[in-house]
Amino acid sequence: MEAVLPEKLVRDKIPAIVDFSDGSCDFRRAEPSEMMTLLRAKLLEEVDEFLESQDVAELADIIEVVFALVDRLGCSRESFEEMRVQKARSRGVFDQGFVLLREG
Numbered sequence: 734m735e736a737v738l739p740e741k742l743v744r745d746k747i748p749a750i751v752d753f754s755d756g757s758c759d760f761r762r763a764e765p766s767e768m769m770t771l772l773r774a775k776l777l778e779e780v781d782e783f784l785e786s787q788d789v790a791e792l793a794d795i796i797e798v799v800f801a802l803v804d805r806l807g808c809s810r811e812s813f814e815e816m817r818v819q820k821a822r823s824r825g826v827f828d829q830g831f832v833l834l835r836e837g
Contacts, residue, residue, distance in 0.1 A: 741778065742771040744797075772802050 740761075748760045763771055776798045783791035803813045 740771075742775045769802075769805055772798060772805065776802070 742763065743760075748758075751758045776795065779791060779794045779798055782788075783795060800810060803810060
C-alpha cells in the first residue's frame with residue numbers, strides 16, 4: 734500500500750529535478766487562492782526543520798519562504814528590507830541577549 738503524503742509546496746525546480754532523476758513523484762500547480770495557506774504551512778515546516786537540525790541551510794529555506802510571503806503580500810523585497818533596517822535602528826537587534834523577566 735502506497736503512503737499518502739500531505740500536499741506541500743516545493744521549490745520551483747523540484748519537479749524538473751525529480752522528473753529528470755526518476756519521475757516517481759506527482760505534482761500539480763497550486764491555485765493562487767491557496768498560495769498563502771501553502772506558504773504559511775511551508776514556513777512552519779522549515780522552522781521545525783531548523784529547530785530540529787540547527788542547520789544554517791534551513792535558515793536559507795526559511796528566508797526563501799519569507800520572501801515568497803513578502804511578494805504575495807504585495808510588498809517589495811526592498812521595502813521589506815527597509816522595514817527590517819528601520820526596526821533594527823529603532824528597537825535594536827538580538828545581539829546582546831536581553832531577556833524580559835516580567836512585563837509591567
